[in-house]
Structures are given as C-alpha cells and as structure tokens.
Amino acid sequence: MRCINTVDAVGHLLCHDITRIVKDVVKDTAFRKGHVVAEEDIPVLLSLGKDHLYVWEKDENMLHENDAAQILYEVCKNEHMHPTPVKEGKIELIADCDGLFRVDVERLDRINEIEEIMIATRHSNTAVKKGDRLLGTRVIPLIIAKEKMQQVKETAGAEPLVSLTPFRPMKAGIVTTGNEVYHGRIKDTFTPVVTEKLSTYGIQVFRQILCDDDQEKITNAILTLKEEGADMILCTGGMSVDPDDRTPGAIKHTGVKIVSYGAPVLPGAMFLLAYFEDGTPVMGLPGCVMYAKASAFDLILPRIAAGFPVTRKEIARMGNGGFCLGCKTCHYPDCGFGKGV
Numbered sequence: 001m002r003c004i005n006t007v008d009a010v011g012h013l014l015c016h017d018i019t020r021i022v023k024d025v026v027k028d029t030a031f032r033k034g035h036v037v038a039e040e041d042i043p044v045l046l047s048l049g050k051d052h053l054y055v056w057e058k059d060e061n062m063l064h065e066n067d068a069a070q071i072l073y074e075v076c077k078n079e080h081m082h083p084t085p086v087k088e089g090k091i092e093l094i095a096d097c098d099g100l101f102r103v104d105v106e107r108l109d110r111i112n113e114i115e116e117i118m119i120a121t122r123h124s125n126t127a128v129k130k131g132d133r134l135l136g137t138r139v140i141p142l143i144i145a146k147e148k149m150q151q152v153k154e155t156a157g158a159e160p161l162v163s164l165t166p167f168r169p170m171k172a173g174i175v176t177t178g179n180e181v182y183h184g185r186i187k188d189t190f191t192p193v194v195t196e197k198l199s200t201y202g203i204q205v206f207r208q209i210l211c212d213d214d215q216e217k218i219t220n221a222i223l224t225l226k227e228e229g230a231d232m233i234l235c236t237g238g239m240s241v242d243p244d245d246r247t248p249g250a251i252k253h254t255g256v257k258i259v260s261y262g263a264p265v266l267p268g269a270m271f272l273l274a275y276f277e278d279g280t281p282v283m284g285l286p287g288c289v290m291y292a293k294a295s296a297f298d299l300i301l302p303r304i305a306a307g308f309p310v311t312r313k314e315i316a317r318m319g320n321g322g323f324c325l326g327c328k329t330c331h332y333p334d335c336g337f338g339k340g341v
Contacts, residue, residue: 001015001054001055001056002054002055003052003053003054004052004053004055005051005052006042006045006046006050006051006052006053007042007046009037009042009045009053009055010037010038010039010041010042011036011037012036012037012053012055012056013034013035013036013037013055013056013064013142013143014031014032014033014034014035014037014053014054014055015033015054015055015056015142016033016054017029017031017032017033018030018031018045018048018050020048030044030048031045032088033088033142034064034065034066034088034089034142036064037053037055056142056143059143061145061146061147062143062144062145062146063143063144063145063146063149064089064142064143065088065089065138065139065141065142065143065144066086066089068089068138068139068144068149069086069089069090069091069137069138069139070086070091071149071152071153072091072117072119072137072138072139072152073091073093073137074153075111075152075153075156075160075161076093076119076135076137076160076161076162077093077160078160078162078163078164079163079164080095080096080097080099080164080165080166081093081094081095081096081134081162081164082094082096088138089138089139089142090136090137090138091136091137091138092133092134092135092136092137093133093134093135093136093162094131094132094133094134095128095129095130095131095132095133095134095164096130096164097130097164097166098127098128098129098130098166098167098201098202099127099128099164099165099166099167099306100125100126100127100128100164100165100167100302100303100305100306100308101122101124101125101126101127101128101134101162101163101164102124102125102162102163102164102165103121103122103123103124103161103162104159104161104162105124107155107156107157107161108121108161110155111152111155111156111161114148114151114152114155115148116139116140116141116144116148117139117140117148117152118137118138118139118140119135119136119137119161120135120136120137121134121135121162122134122135123339125302125303126302126333127200127201127302127305127333128164134162134164135162165306165307165308166306167201167202167203167302167305167306168231168305168306168307169202170201170202170203170204170231170232170305171203171204171205171206171229171230171231172198172203172204172205172206172230172231172232172233172234173205173206173207173208173209173225173226173228173230173232173233173234174191174194174195174205174207174208174209174233174234174235174236175208175209175211175218175221175222175225175233175234175235175236176188176190176191176208176209176210176211176236176237177211177212177213177218177235177236177237177238177246177247177250178212178213178237178238179212179213181210181237182210182211182212183212188210189290190236190237190285190287190289190290191205191208191236193289193290194234194236194285194289197289197297197298197301198301201301201302201305202305203231203232203305206228206230207225207228207230209221209224209225213238213246214246215246215249215250215253216250216253218235218238218246218247218250218251219250219251219253219254222235222250222251222254222282223254226254226276226280230280231280232280232281232282232283232304233280233281233282233283234282234283234285235247235250235251235282235283235284235285236285236289236290237285237287238284239270239271239272239284239285239286239287240270240286240287247272247284248261248272248284251272251274251282251284252274254276254282255276255277256274256275256276256282257274257275257276257277258272258273258274259273259274259275259310259311259312259315260272260273260312260315260316261284263296263300263315263318263322264315264316264318264319264322265295265296265299265318265319265322265323265338266322266323266324267286267288267289267292267294267295267296267324268286268288268289268292268295268296268297268299269286269296270284270286270288271283271284271285271286271295271296271297271300272284273300273310273315275309279309281304281310283297283300283304285297292324293330293332294324294330294332294333294337294338295324296318296322298332298333298338299318299322299338300315318338321336321337321338321339322337322338323337324337325337
C-alpha cells in the first residue's frame with residue numbers, strides 16, 4: 001500500500017475504514033476498507049479531513065475482494081437459490097424453496113485448501129426452508145491474485161458445488177402392525193407422530209391399514225398400498241428381534257430389495273429401508289420413532305422426500321454423528337445429531 005493525495009485516489013482501494021464523527025449527532029463508518037474510491041467520494045473525503053489516503057496500488061494481475069467473491073459464487077450457484085449483494089467481499093446464497101441442500105464435500109475441501117480462499121456451507125443433506133441461508137463465500141485479503149482464482153475455478157470444475165432439490169409431492173401409505181393395536185387393546189399413538197413428521201415435507205398419508213402379527217397379512221397390506229399408488233410405504237411396529245415381531249420378514253416377502261436392516265444410529269438402530277424394483281421405498285420404523293424427537297427415520301426421510309435413493313454406504317456413514325445425546329431439552333435439528341455426513 002502507499003499514501004497518495006486524496007484528489008488522485010479515484011479507482012484505488014482503501015486500506016482502512018474511515019470514520020465520520022459529528023459531535024452529539026453521529027459516529028459511523030463513512031467508507032469501509034476495500035472501498036473503491038469514486039469521483040463523487042472525493043469531496044466527502046476532503047470534508048472528513050482526509051487530504052491523503054492509504055490505498056492499494058493497482059495491479060492488472062490482482063482482483064478486488066468483491067470480484068473474487070463473485071467467482072466463488074459462480075462455482076457454487078445452482079437452481080433454487082439466489083445471492084445476496086456483495087458486501088465487504090462476501091456473498092451468501094439464500095434458498096428459494098423448501099428442499100434438501102447437498103454439498104460436494106470433497107470438492108469443497110479441495111477449494112478451501114487453497115490459501116486465502118473460504119467457502120462455508122451448511123451441512124450436506126440438510127433439510128432447509130425457503131429463505132434459509134445456505135452458504136457464504138469470500139477471500140481473506142482485500143486483493144488476491146487472478147492466478148489463484150483461476151486455480152479455484154479449475155479445482156471446482158464445471159458442476160456447481162452445491163444443490164438444492166425441492167421436496168416432491170408424495171403420498172404415503174402406513175401399515176400399522178401389532179395385536180395390541182389391531183384388537184383395540186391400546187390406542188395407536190404411532191401413526192399421529194409419523195403423519196406429523198411426513199407433513200413437514202408436504203407428504204400426505206392417503207391410507208392406513210391395521211394388521212395383527214400375521215406375517216402374510218402384513219405382506220399383503222404392503223402390496224395393497226403399492227397397487228393403490230403409494231409413493232412410499234411405512235410399517236410401524238414389530239421391528240425388533242423378538243420372535244413375535246414379523247414386520248421385517250413381511251417386508252422381505254413382498255419382493256423388495258433390502259438396502260439395510262439396521263442403521264448405526266441411536267435411536268433408530270432397528271430401522272429398515274427397502275425399495276421395490278420401480279424405486280418405491282418401504283421403511284420399517286422401530287418403536288423409538290414414536291417417542292424420540294429425532295431418530296434414523298428423521299435423517300433418511302428428507303432424502304427420500306427429495307427423491308434421492310439412499311444406499312447402504314450412505315446409511316453406514318451415518319455412524320459418524322449418529323449418536324443422540326438425549327439432551328434434557330431437545331434442540332434437533334440445531335445440534336450435532338446426524339451431522340457427520
């Protein structure tokens with residue numbers, strides 16, 4: 001940086017904030033560090049007693065932080081999101097719809113390994129609402145080498161770094177199992193919980209079928225819901241290893257492909273996920289879904305709602321962060337549960 005006459009400062013970048021003080025009236029920042037001096041700024045600067053300014057020297061091989069932030073935005077941007085105006089070298093992305101936010105974490109890491117560069121995002125596979133902030137970008141210095149920003153673009157590649165996929169309109173069928181509910185010995189308190197969780201993603205329950213612990217009846221109920229056009233089928237109860245619990249076997253006998261019976265998540269270890277050949281998901285929900293604020297079901301449901309098939313590998317990776325601490329006051333989803341992937 002160098003000191004120059006204020007009248008010669010047009011087009012230069014300020015190296016420091018300039019404060020405006022009027023006794024008993026105002027004290028604020030008239031010009032911020034990194035501001036590009038314009039012709040109309042000169043009289044104002046002079047009125048603030050600034051006959052000289054410390055500025056960065058112009059260099060054709062360097063970029064201003066605002067221009068660099070624009071490049072970072074370009075490698076991130078995708079459908080269903082919009083940028084905030086650039087301010088002090090920072091641009092944020094805002095969600096235009098409810099949906100599932102995903103990040104290519106490996107590419108993000110490679111970009112953030114480049115010195116003087118930063119992109120900070122929400123966790124990948126996070127369910128977000130319209131208007132939520134998704135990420136922020138900026139470079140660390142006021143000016144940065146064009147060559148380094150070219151390295152960012154090459155590292156990022158042609159595909160956007162992040163995505164936001166709107167939740168799909170879906171209808172769900174529920175198979176409620178268990179002699180105790182079927183014969184009216186106890187009230188069904190499971191279905192209302194599941195219905196409420198589904199409604200968060202705009203998923204409507206179009207039919208519920210009650211079954212006793214007869215495996216064949218459970219299998220037929222699942223197939224009936226499939227024939228009636230269910231976009232997803234959920235089976236509640238009967239998911240433990242108790243010999244009387246027939247739901248896992250009933251699901252298997254429908255001909256679906258079992259992705260995983262069991263998940264490295266507590267609560268939710270006995271969760272089951274399967275798919276019909278056409279991609280219709282079938283889920284076996286353990287009893288913890290009824291009383292736990294968050295479980296394996298809550299981690300997987302947003303992905304299903306956005307239309308992403310969930311693989312066994314993805315479920316296996318949920319072990320990192322999949323241990324709920326059972327806090328006295330639950331703050332999910334504003335906590336670490338399920339945030340490992």
